Amino acid sequence: METVTITVKNAPALYLEADxxxxxxxxxxxxxxxxxxxxxxxxxxxxxGKYFDVSGNAGATAADTKIVxxxxxxxxxxxxxxxxxGELVIEGSADLYxxxxxxxxxxxxxxxxAAFAATAMKGGELIIEGNAGNYLGxxxxxxxxxxxxxxxxxxxxxxxxxxxxxxxxxxxxxxNVDVHLCTHAEGGKVTVKGNATSKVGGQMVDGQIIxxxxxxxxxxxxxxxxxxxxxxxxxxxxxxxxxxxxxxRHKKKKGVVIYANLYKKISSP
Amino acid sequence: xxxxxxDVICPFCGTLCxxxxxxxxxxxxxxxxxYNSCVIGTEKFLHSxxxxxxxxxxMHQEDGSWKEISYDEAVEYSAQMLAKAxxxxxxxxxxxxxxxxxxxxxxxxxxxxxCDNTAATCHGTSLIAIQDAGLPSCTLGExxxxxxxxxxxxxxxxxxHPRHMSRYSIFPRGFFTGxxxxxxxxxxxxxxxxxxxxxxxxxxxxxxxxxxxxxxALRVALKGEWLPDVVAGIPxxxxxxxADILKSGRFGIIFFGMGVTQSLGKNHNIDEAIALTKDxxxxxxxxxxxxxxxxNVTGSGEVFAWxxxxxxAVDLTRGFARYNPGDTSTIDLLTRGEIDAMxxxxxxxGAHFPISAxxxxxxxxxxxxxxxxxxxxxxxxxHVPVAFNGVECGGNCYRMDNVPxxxxxxxxxxxxxxxxxxxxxxxxxRLKQLKGVA
Numbered sequence: 001m002e003t004v005t006i007t008v009k010n011a012p013a014l015y016l017e018a019d020x021x022x023x024x025x026x027x028x029x030x031x032x033x034x035x036x037x038x039x040x041x042x043x044x045x046x047x048x049g050k051y052f053d054v055s056g057n058a059g060a061t062a063a064d065t066k067i068v069x070x071x072x073x074x075x076x077x078x079x080x081x082x083x084x085x086g087e088l089v090i091e092g093s094a095d096l097y098x099x100x101x102x103x104x105x106x107x108x109x110x111x112x113x114a115a116f117a118a119t120a121m122k123g124g125e126l127i128i129e130g131n132a133g134n135y136l137g138x139x140x141x142x143x144x145x146x147x148x149x150x151x152x153x154x155x156x157x158x159x160x161x162x163x164x165x166x167x168x169x170x171x172x173x174x175x176n177v178d179v180h181l182c183t184h185a186e187g188g189k190v191t192v193k194g195n196a197t198s199k200v201g202g203q204m205v206d207g208q209i210i211x212x213x214x215x216x217x218x219x220x221x222x223x224x225x226x227x228x229x230x231x232x233x234x235x236x237x238x239x240x241x242x243x244x245x246x247x248x249r250h251k252k253k254k255g256v257v258i259y260a261n262l263y264k265k266i267s268s269p
Numbered sequence: 270x271x272x273x274x275x276d277v278i279c280p281f282c283g284t285l286c287x288x289x290x291x292x293x294x295x296x297x298x299x300x301x302x303x304y305n306s307c308v309i310g311t312e313k314f315l316h317s318x319x320x321x322x323x324x325x326x327x328m329h330q331e332d333g334s335w336k337e338i339s340y341d342e343a344v345e346y347s348a349q350m351l352a353k354a355x356x357x358x359x360x361x362x363x364x365x366x367x368x369x370x371x372x373x374x375x376x377x378x379x380x381x382x383x384c385d386n387t388a389a390t391c392h393g394t395s396l397i398a399i400q401d402a403g404l405p406s407c408t409l410g411e412x413x414x415x416x417x418x419x420x421x422x423x424x425x426x427x428x429x430h431p432r433h434m435s436r437y438s439i440f441p442r443g444f445f446t447g448x449x450x451x452x453x454x455x456x457x458x459x460x461x462x463x464x465x466x467x468x469x470x471x472x473x474x475x476x477x478x479x480x481x482x483x484x485x486a487l488r489v490a491l492k493g494e495w496l497p498d499v500v501a502g503i504p505x506x507x508x509x510x511x512a513d514i515l516k517s518g519r520f521g522i523i524f525f526g527m528g529v530t531q532s533l534g535k536n537h538n539i540d541e542a543i544a545l546t547k548d549x550x551x552x553x554x555x556x557x558x559x560x561x562x563x564x565n566v567t568g569s570g571e572v573f574a575w576x577x578x579x580x581x582a583v584d585l586t587r588g589f590a591r592y593n594p595g596d597t598s599t600i601d602l603l604t605r606g607e608i609d610a611m612x613x614x615x616x617x618x619g620a621h622f623p624i625s626a627x628x629x630x631x632x633x634x635x636x637x638x639x640x641x642x643x644x645x646x647x648x649x650x651x652h653v654p655v656a657f658n659g660v661e662c663g664g665n666c667y668r669m670d671n672v673p674x675x676x677x678x679x680x681x682x683x684x685x686x687x688x689x690x691x692x693x694x695x696x697x698x699r700l701k702q703l704k705g706v707a
Contacts, residue, residue: 013355013609014355014356014606014609015605040586040587041355041356042356042609043356043380043381043382043586043588044355077596096596097596115595115596116595116596134595135595141397141400141592141593141594142400144401179533179534180534180537183537184540198479199481199482199534199537202485202537202541203537203540217479218497219485220482220485220497220500221488221489221494223494223495245485246489246492246495247486247487247488247491247492247494247544247548248544
């Protein structure tokens, strides 16, 4: 695998839309060709080379290409946009749309990422070592299909509207999440090791939420359905089981009505 | 002698009352009295006669003072600012007519700006929900003639839309509502005991920020499913009782305002309210309508949607329209420092935005087109006074139920003063020259 390292040399005055920073766009290009790829600052279009130093040539295909992003990219949007293979390592924190519409490959963000990360993600892996913003793995505005495949791991906290309209895939958040986890979800699995606030699973049709910590306010549409023993990451514990959202429409599979499942760990006395 | 002009449209709130009478002097230059209007509407008309009205564009000077300049100089500054900026923002539009909004959209397209209207701080979240869930709605006339279940959720029309209840929603005797308020049940959901809540048959004094839970509980109650004992501070029996009241009506309407659109849950509250309306339609006829604030904010959404495909928060910087509130919405653009020029028209963000957003307006080149002196005109570099739309010039406006109504000119504007549309046309033509667009 070939590695391309891009390092910020001129910070943008406004915000930069760098939808070309992905293994797919870099594949088969030399460092000089990569520096010629377009980026957008407001209504102006210029080259990647104006803002970044580029070293190393890309591999022949996206799968053979690894990109390392160095320097302050807190004002850079769309890192790993629509990537299908390869690797992207962001050494600091990034702005909106990290890994949006990604279908494969692996992104490692060592800092925080802002909102709309993994929008409508279909596959691949996204690891965020810091915190994630709002709308992680959610649908794009107006769409009814959020994250449908792949894996997301957030080592810190995540914002609100995580997994909105999620239809598949798996998400683990080691910290806390804000309101509206998995609103409108129709599939997938989200595990929150910390606490959730309120409106968890609102209008959810299908899918699974597991909360290890507390939930400030339960949705009235989630009905208690006993207790279950679950083993997650090698830890066995007892969880309260809820089904819902009883107020929402319900799907049927083989004549049986199905509900979304919410498991909340019962804290040991 | 004086003249009385009848059937005048009120350019204040989204109710767009069309039965005002205005008395003007014989030469049509002075507006003397306003009848039938609420106190806010009356003030809007009379304010045009204010003796301290600004009549010439003014530039903010280094020492904080203002220097009067000509309209031509104001056009030059505005066009240059928009031509040079990498990411200009054109905000407002809700207190001007659709004709001016359309010219504004041309300017936005040439300068590749972001453009947004006051939905950013009010019903923008409703627009997001409408895109997600649709909007089973109706006109205010249908409500007057048919509605026997009226819900005001998170809104206080007694103060914000003063004639709404007397013209459409509570008191009027309509075709199927011959007994006026006696034929309607009024439900109010509000954490406060507002003047609207005082009139209600049922007031659900909900815990703040739990509208989403209560809406969800009502949907659960309609389906006859299990409910916790208390939801959002309301006992479950009360919720089931309310669901029965709603079901038993012949025609119901949910009006909702800022109390749900801008409190915790935002667009999801409206999404759930639309879903509740949909569910209620399995039992009876139900509609839902946002209580739009500015008299032509609905029109701004219509014009944006007609010309760009999205109702607000449109980003044209890349040469095509993009829409994603959170990224392309005004407050986010300002607080994140994403824009480098601000053009405000027909709105007062200075009074309504978070202070960090207003600070950014003050930090960049900025133009404020407004007949009034406002906090926004105070922080902008250039203030361009214009004629009062709906008072000194006519134009098309949309009522809160999306019914277009033509506003009327009732009095002359001060001599030499331009209307919004005339000023924008001059800016557009100059911008075309600067950008070399045919």
